[in-house]
Amino acid sequence: MDIAKKILKGIFNVILVIIFTLPFYWMFLTAFKTLGQTLKIPPDFYVLDPQWVNFKTVFEKVDIIGMTKNSIIVTGGILLCQAITVIPAAYAFARYKFVGSNFLFGLTLGTMMIPAQLIFLPVFLFLSEFGLINTYASLILPSASSAFAIFMLRQTFMQIPEELVEAARLDKTSELQIMWKIMLPIARPTVMTLGLLTFISTWNDYFWPFVLTTNDAVRTLPVGIAGLKSVDGAALPYQLMMAGNVILVIPVIIAFMLAQKQIISAFTYMGEK
Amino acid sequence: MKSLVKKLMSTMLVTAMGVSLVGCGSSDTGNSTPTPSQSADAGTPATSSNDVVEIEFWYAWTDKIQENNINLAEQFNATVGKEKGIKVTPVYQGTYDDVHQKLQASFIAKQPPALSIMEIASTKLFAENGIIQSIEPFIERDNLDVDDFYDGLVENCIVNGEYYGLPYLRSTPILYVNSTLLEEAGLDPAGPQTWDELAEFSRTINSELGINGLTMYSYDWVFESFFLQHGTSVLNADETATNLNSEEGKEIFTFFQDLVNDGAVKVYAGADSSKVMPDVMNQNTAMWFSSTGDLTNNLAVAAENGFEINTAFIPAAQTYGVPTGGGNIVMTKGLSPAEEEAAWEYMKWLTDTDQTVYASIYTGYVTVRESAIEDPQIQALFDSTPQAQVALNQLEDYGHGRPMHPRYAEVRKEFVNAMDAIWVNGGDVNTTLDEIAAKVNRILTE
Numbered sequence: 099m100d101i102a103k104k105i106l107k108g109i110f111n112v113i114l115v116i117i118f119t120l121p122f123y124w125m126f127l128t129a130f131k132t133l134g135q136t137l138k139i140p141p142d143f144y145v146l147d148p149q150w151v152n153f154k155t156v157f158e159k160v161d162i163i164g165m166t167k168n169s170i171i172v173t174g175g176i177l178l179c180q181a182i183t184v185i186p187a188a189y190a191f192a193r194y195k196f197v198g199s200n201f202l203f204g205l206t207l208g209t210m211m212i213p214a215q216l217i218f219l220p221v222f223l224f225l226s227e228f229g230l231i232n233t234y235a236s237l238i239l240p241s242a243s244s245a246f247a248i249f250m251l252r253q254t255f256m257q258i259p260e261e262l263v264e265a266a267r268l269d270k271t272s273e274l275q276i277m278w279k280i281m282l283p284i285a286r287p288t289v290m291t292l293g294l295l296t297f298i299s300t301w302n303d304y305f306w307p308f309v310l311t312t313n314d315a316v317r318t319l320p321v322g323i324a325g326l327k328s329v330d331g332a333a334l335p336y337q338l339m340m341a342g343n344v345i346l347v348i349p350v351i352i353a354f355m356l357a358q359k360q361i362i363s364a365f366t367y368m369g370e371k
Numbered sequence: 372m373k374s375l376v377k378k379l380m381s382t383m384l385v386t387a388m389g390v391s392l393v394g395c396g397s398s399d400t401g402n403s404t405p406t407p408s409q410s411a412d413a414g415t416p417a418t419s420s421n422d423v424v425e426i427e428f429w430y431a432w433t434d435k436i437q438e439n440n441i442n443l444a445e446q447f448n449a450t451v452g453k454e455k456g457i458k459v460t461p462v463y464q465g466t467y468d469d470v471h472q473k474l475q476a477s478f479i480a481k482q483p484p485a486l487s488i489m490e491i492a493s494t495k496l497f498a499e500n501g502i503i504q505s506i507e508p509f510i511e512r513d514n515l516d517v518d519d520f521y522d523g524l525v526e527n528c529i530v531n532g533e534y535y536g537l538p539y540l541r542s543t544p545i546l547y548v549n550s551t552l553l554e555e556a557g558l559d560p561a562g563p564q565t566w567d568e569l570a571e572f573s574r575t576i577n578s579e580l581g582i583n584g585l586t587m588y589s590y591d592w593v594f595e596s597f598f599l600q601h602g603t604s605v606l607n608a609d610e611t612a613t614n615l616n617s618e619e620g621k622e623i624f625t626f627f628q629d630l631v632n633d634g635a636v637k638v639y640a641g642a643d644s645s646k647v648m649p650d651v652m653n654q655n656t657a658m659w660f661s662s663t664g665d666l667t668n669n670l671a672v673a674a675e676n677g678f679e680i681n682t683a684f685i686p687a688a689q690t691y692g693v694p695t696g697g698g699n700i701v702m703t704k705g706l707s708p709a710e711e712e713a714a715w716e717y718m719k720w721l722t723d724t725d726q727t728v729y730a731s732i733y734t735g736y737v738t739v740r741e742s743a744i745e746d747p748q749i750q751a752l753f754d755s756t757p758q759a760q761v762a763l764n765q766l767e768d769y770g771h772g773r774p775m776h777p778r779y780a781e782v783r784k785e786f787v788n789a790m791d792a793i794w795v796n797g798g799d800v801n802t803t804l805d806e807i808a809a810k811v812n813r814i815l816t817e
Contacts, residue, residue, distance in 0.1 A: 132675075133672075133675075134652065134672070134675045134676065137648055137649040137652040137653070138649075138652070138653065139649055139653050139655075159433065159434070219476060219479070222476050222480060223476075223479060223480050226480035226481075226482060227480075231480070231482065308465065308469075309472075309473070309476070312427075312429075312462065312464070312473060312477060312482070312484075313427075313460075313462045314462070314463065324465075325433040325463065325465075326433065328431070328432050328433045328434075328465060328466055329432060329433060329434045329436075334645060334648075335434075
């Protein structure tokens with residue numbers, strides 16, 4: 099009985115793994131095909147003669163180095179800004195009762211419900227009034243805070259026993275220190291997860307970097323990669339698009355592998371609490 | 372799924388932009404009156420110390436088209452531009468839709484580029500909204516030989532009798548045939564000349580070789596050509612109603628529906644346009660419609676897979692006839708006089724014979740000037756690739772403009788819906804067309 103259960107579980111896991119890795123495998127595979135092979139029916143599930151030249155072509159067509167630099171600056175800037183704005187806000191919402199705190203929290207959550215497509219034009223006009231179009235600031239400022247992150251972190255902070263904070267206050271620890279030295283280390287799993295989520299969504303974001311720029315000066319990698327498919331009418335160069343995507347996702351995969359251990363151990367800790 | 376999300380998003384974008392445009396139109400009338408100096412510093416590029424006027428030219432698409440745009444700007448800056456103190460910077464902005472949206476946003480933010488590419492069917496919308504300006508005064512002053520442009524290309528440059536753009540990267544749809552397969556089926560490798568032959572070819576290929584005679588997708592551009600071939604058009608002359616459910620319309624839909632039912636023609640839904648090329652590549656079809664601009668690519672695909680390609684006019688019903696497509700170059704409104712002069716200088720140069728020859732050879736778009744056909748490079752191209760000449764011949768005698776109604780973008784979607792409903796999903800011709808025609812007429816007259 100037990101063995102049957104284990105086998106079933108094993109099969110289920112294998113299926114899950116296939117579902118999640120197949121798209122990635124397909125992306126890597128297509129990146130090494132010729133255009134002819136990408137359109138072949140039935141498709142090939144292996145490549146005997148990998149086309150490294152696809153990557154060379156992508157580097158020729160897209161300013162990978164410059165756009166990666168832009169991506170790093172924008173993603174780094176947003177992570178930094180969010181750390182500065184989100185953590186104190188979450189702490190305040192979690193631990194202080196002040197006039198209008200519920201209203202303000204509701205307002206913060208409300209911003210999550212407004213689609214980006216609705217506000218990008220006002221944002222564009224606003225930034226252009228300040229002469230910020232085509233600067234890093236124009237890509238960082240609209241995402242300098244995150245309602246979702248504030249909400250998540252607030253929930254985590256609220257779970258931390260009040261006694262801990264009170265004990266610290268008795269020791270005359272400053273509020274900043276309580277936040278930094280007590281709350282944050284306990285909330286580490288959430289912080290790590292939020293950081294990773296923000297990193298991935300910012301790194302992959304196409305919409306904002308595209309609509310808020312009118313030249314290549316600060317455009318990020320996804321905008322460049324998307325350009326690979328922007329050919330008028332002709333057959334889409336799938337092999338180049340996928341080679342571009344491989345370049346795009348490698349940092350995300352590395353970031354995930356680095357953070358994975360921390361996140362898992364942190365979540366385990368949460369569970370045992 | 373992804374394309375659905377994308378479509379939804381772009382629809383929302385267009386709607387949002389449309390709403391904001393309306394709002395802007397009214398506020399702008401109050402704004403634009405003050406002083407010309409205000410509009411002068413509104414345009415981003417200012418004259419630098421050496422009296423060089425710097426202007427931006429926004430374009431769509433990457434790859435060969437991008438390289439062509441960059442190369443030509445460099446040539447200009449090194450020659451005419453150097454002489455006259457003009458520096459043109461080409462800037463990539465995505466697809467045609469992206470360019471249009473960004474143009475609107477930049478107009479509202481008062482930072483438009485001096486020049487932009489514009490998909491031809493949108494010219495009227497932008498002209499009537501005051502985003503692009505009439506270039507009629509410049510044409511008259513410089514006596515520009517506009518008669519040298521092909522008639523079919525010029526139609527979409529003119530709004531209310533005035534030029535608002537010049538033809539730049541333009542194309543027409545043509546019929547591509549896999550002549551190797553045609554020969555195998557015992558047919559003329561030159562391809563069918565009439566709709567009757569098209570039907571006969573398709574059925575023969577299907578019965579002889581067991582593949583699709585013709586593969587196409589619900590493509591509004593090619594769809595326009597079907598009406599032109601029946602001596603009519605998708606919209607009536609003053610664009611107040613559609614001819615979708617006319618006798619001709621019903622004939623067109625029934626013609627292809629019969630072929631689809633017999634398995635001789637395969638039609639993919641508008642959202643599945645990318646499925647046509649695999650059919651071509653795997654020799655699962657012998658004929659397909661595509662832009663002249665795809666010739667180089669198609670020849671490469673054919674060579675890789677060991678078959679030959681011919682091009683032909685899209686077959687005639689009562690007559691031959693195709694719409695033209697692609698992009699014009701347009702000048703925005705609100706520029707300083709110096710910027711206007713610079714922009715005009717570049718427009719004029721870019722659409723002149725030598726440059727259109729360069730662009731045509733580099734990208735596969737047609738040459739926009741009739742005089743280009745005498746160019747030795749074009750003659751050499753026709754010698755080496757006779758398939759390229761078909762497009763020009765078709766354009767010269769049978770090229771037409773596209774509808775210019777400001778809401779034609781919505782109308783086109785309805786046409787695609789009609790094709791999807793009838794050819795892909797087997798809907799009834801009469802009821803479907805009456806229903807969609809009513810919808811289209813509402814859009815046109817609202």
